[in-house]
Amino acid sequence: MATVHSKIKVATRIRPQLEGEQTDGGIRAVRDGPERSHIAVNNPRVPSQVFTFPFASCYDENSTQEEIFERDILPLLDAVYNGITVTVFAYGVTSSGKTHTMQGSSTQPGVTPRSMEALLQRKAVSKSSDMSIAMSYMEIYKDEVYDLLVPRDKAMKLPVRESETGEVFVANLSSEPIESMSDFDALYAQASKQRSVGATNLNRASSRSHAILVVSVTACRGPTEQALVGKLLLVDLAGSENNKHTGNDASRMAESAAINRSLSVLGQVVHALNIGASRIPYRNSKLTRILQPALGGNSLGLLICNLAPGSKFRQDTLNTLNFASRTKNVENKPVVNQQKSNAIPAGNSYKSGPSAENGNPQHRIRQPRPSADYLKKSRVSNLPFKVAADDQHKAKSNEEPKATCPVPAALGAPVLTEDDINARIAKAVEAEVARRLAEFERHRSSSPAEGRNEGHRGHSPKKASASRTSSASPRKHRSLDVDLKHRLRELEDKYERGNKEVQLVDSLSPASRKKTGRAYVALARAQSEKNNLHLALELYRKAEAYVPDNAKLKERIIEIEWAVKHDKPFNPSPKRAKKPKKTKLHRRADDAASISQTLVGGLGTYSDVMDDKENRLDVMQYTPAKRPIEDETDRVTRKRHKAGGLF
Numbered sequence: 096m097a098t099v100h101s102k103i104k105v106a107t108r109i110r111p112q113l114e115g116e117q118t119d120g121g122i123r124a125v126r127d128g129p130e131r132s133h134i135a136v137n138n139p140r141v142p143s144q145v146f147t148f149p150f151a152s153c154y155d156e157n158s159t160q161e162e163i164f165e166r167d168i169l170p171l172l173d174a175v176y177n178g179i180t181v182t183v184f185a186y187g188v189t190s191s192g193k194t195h196t197m198q199g200s201s202t203q204p205g206v207t208p209r210s211m212e213a214l215l216q217r218k219a220v221s222k223s224s225d226m227s228i229a230m231s232y233m234e235i236y237k238d239e240v241y242d243l244l245v246p247r248d249k250a251m252k253l254p255v256r257e258s259e260t261g262e263v264f265v266a267n268l269s270s271e272p273i274e275s276m277s278d279f280d281a282l283y284a285q286a287s288k289q290r291s292v293g294a295t296n297l298n299r300a301s302s303r304s305h306a307i308l309v310v311s312v313t314a315c316r317g318p319t320e321q322a323l324v325g326k327l328l329l330v331d332l333a334g335s336e337n338n339k340h341t342g343n344d345a346s347r348m349a350e351s352a353a354i355n356r357s358l359s360v361l362g363q364v365v366h367a368l369n370i371g372a373s374r375i376p377y378r379n380s381k382l383t384r385i386l387q388p389a390l391g392g393n394s395l396g397l398l399i400c401n402l403a404p405g406s407k408f409r410q411d412t413l414n415t416l417n418f419a420s421r422t423k424n425v426e427n428k429p430v431v432n433q434q435k436s437n438a439i440p441a442g443n444s445y446k447s448g449p450s451a452e453n454g455n456p457q458h459r460i461r462q463p464r465p466s467a468d469y470l471k472k473s474r475v476s477n478l479p480f481k482v483a484a485d486d487q488h489k490a491k492s493n494e495e496p497k498a499t500c501p502v503p504a505a506l507g508a509p510v511l512t513e514d515d516i517n518a519r520i521a522k523a524v525e526a527e528v529a530r531r532l533a534e535f536e537r538h539r540s541s542s543p544a545e546g547r548n549e550g551h552r553g554h555s556p557k558k559a560s561a562s563r564t565s566s567a568s569p570r571k572h573r574s575l576d577v578d579l580k581h582r583l584r585e586l587e588d589k590y591e592r593g594n595k596e597v598q599l600v601d602s603l604s605p606a607s608r609k610k611t612g613r614a615y616v617a618l619a620r621a622q623s624e625k626n627n628l629h630l631a632l633e634l635y636r637k638a639e640a641y642v643p644d645n646a647k648l649k650e651r652i653i654e655i656e657w658a659v660k661h662d663k664p665f666n667p668s669p670k671r672a673k674k675p676k677k678t679k680l681h682r683r684a685d686d687a688a689s690i691s692q693t694l695v696g697g698l699g700t701y702s703d704v705m706d707d708k709e710n711r712l713d714v715m716q717y718t719p720a721k722r723p724i725e726d727e728t729d730r731v732t733r734k735r736h737k738a739g740g741l742f
């Protein structure tokens with residue numbers, strides 16, 4: 096059976112306006128039909144432009160926790176119950192409502208308590224007496240993993256490892272059995288108190304870490320001695336931060352840098368998956384390493400993008416929507432996790448450590464590490480959705496190459512390995528052959544009519560038919576052959592180019608990347624001035640491969656895409672008013688912020704990047720004057736000298 100891919104589902108939610116917050120109504124959730132909706136964002140600088148971002152679910156300010164749970168989460172719990180890993184992650188700028196959506200409050204419980212309640216209810220009504228539920232809870236703080244079920248003063252940094260089957264896991268992470276909601280509430284409340292939270296200007300209780308709750312559901316099914324082990328990962332990401340707004344002090348700034356860096360890697364992983372890169376940078380952060388199964392791997396994924404309605408968040412909103420649009424193209428290959436039930440202690444899927452009470456995480460209740468011989472991934476055909484075939488183990492990982500510990504294929508992470516690409520090319524060629532043969536057949540079967548037409552052109556039908564069978568057919572075959580070869584070459588070239596480009600980007604220093612990005616921007620700009628929008632778009636996208644975190648560039652791409660889609664001329668947004676020159680004192684005060692932000696290059700750091708002259712891409716600040724294309728290089732060079740930096 097063929098492998099079935101499942102794309103990450105994306106839901107968006109606009110939070111209500113907070114007290115004292117300024118909004119201009121520039122962002123709306125619009126329902127186009129029962130299954131179709133989009134987010135509309137006005138371009139405040141060009142009022143006639145409305146950017147639209149279609150998603151599976153778009154929730155507006157009035158949406159309730161219940162609505163989101165019923166529509167988007169509940170259907171996924173079936174999958175967990177059937178042995179599949181499901182990852183739900185909340186993403187968005189700081190104070191956009193991620194924690195509210197995932198955790199909620201006592202009066203408005205969010206996704207996490209509702210999911211736990213639903214799973215426990217399922218366990219209660221389940222005929223299977225051997226269903227067990229357990230939870231682990233961790234946070235990633237400054238790129239280190241800590242166990243939230245362990246008292247804070249005893250919590251050690253936990254390593255992220257990989258089992259021999261390729262399963263990525265957090266070593267020594269404790270796990271507690273859950274029998275009832277009161278069990279869960281007590282543990283969760285205690286653990287949540289340990290999560291790193293701090294006050295910023297934007298959020299009195301801003302999450303300074305990414306929190307990942309893992310709920311494992313083990314169900315032993317009948318006499319087959321097989322247990323299905325489904326997992327639900329509920330991820331409350333820390334928000335990307337613009338330190339202009341947060342007013343962070345030095346220690347918050349370090350946290351902020353770590354948050355933005357990991358989110359930036361998340362964006363890079365999604366970008367690499369989108370362009371079919373041969374190397375996906377999962378290992379560049381603990382967050383992406385742990386979320387690897389949900390990002391082009393073997394779990395089902397739901398991304399909830401939280402949006403803040405305030406006008407000062409407009410750029411962050413566009414960044415978030417941009418990220419969401421890319422994420423919805425990421426394909427996973429979900430598999431069912433099956434274990435022999437005799438490998439699992441009766442009544443509970445977790446081993447008890449010798450001393451759970453002593454607080455030492457090394458000796459607490461731990462997750463079993465499934466060993467290669469009894470961990471088996473298989474297909475289950477009667478699930479409410481389709482899952483991947485066993486050919487996962489044939490695929491190669493597209494993780495970055497590793498000398499000592501290659502990622503085994505059972506991990507299911509690979510998307511678009513070399514073999515995949517070849518398979519795709521072969522498939523595309525096959526489809527092309529089939530299409531052309533069908534066309535050819537159609538053509539042949541309509542020969543009498545053609546004969547009549549040709550008769551009109553002065554040939555006798557007989558003659559026409561004869562000439563077709565004697566000479567036209569081989570000629571057609573020949574041209575078919577040439578066409579196919581040409582197409583195949585095109586596809587191969589495209590793949591080669593894509594790979595080379597990624598390799599090239601990887602091999603360049605950050606400064607060279609910026610330079611190359613800028614060169615593409617200059618060329619793109621020249622083309623957009625000439626109204627060659629398709630070419631300009633292509634060049635801007637190329638530039639993006641070199642500077643993936645430049646928010647302004649992303650915005651420019653969205654604007655041109657909009658113009659191309661609506662067949663409208665592209666009018667660059669008006670130049671922004673120049674900021675007053677900063678004094679030495681101001682500049683010094685800003686230094687830490689802009690340098691760390693620029694180095695981090697995280698999503699949602701646009702203002703910081705743009706305010707850092709040295710690194711400015713200056714996409715929007717060009718004058719749409721009619722300059723000949725050859726002047727562009729000079730202009731860029733001149734500007735670079737003037738700025739004393741790369742530009």
Ligand SMILES: Nc1ncnc2c1ncn2[C@@H]1O[C@H](COP(=O)(O)OP(=O)(O)OP(=O)(O)O)[C@@H](O)[C@H]1O
Nearest residue numbers: 110111189190191192193194195298301302333334
């Ligand atoms: N849908 C909503 N309804 C009512 N209040 C909300 C909603 N979403 C968010 N809020 C409120 O907005 C504020 C910020 O929300 P929250 O703390 O969930 O943001 P966050 O994205 O998790 O922020 P951070 O990344 O800084 O942790 C909170 O006071 C929260 O109660």
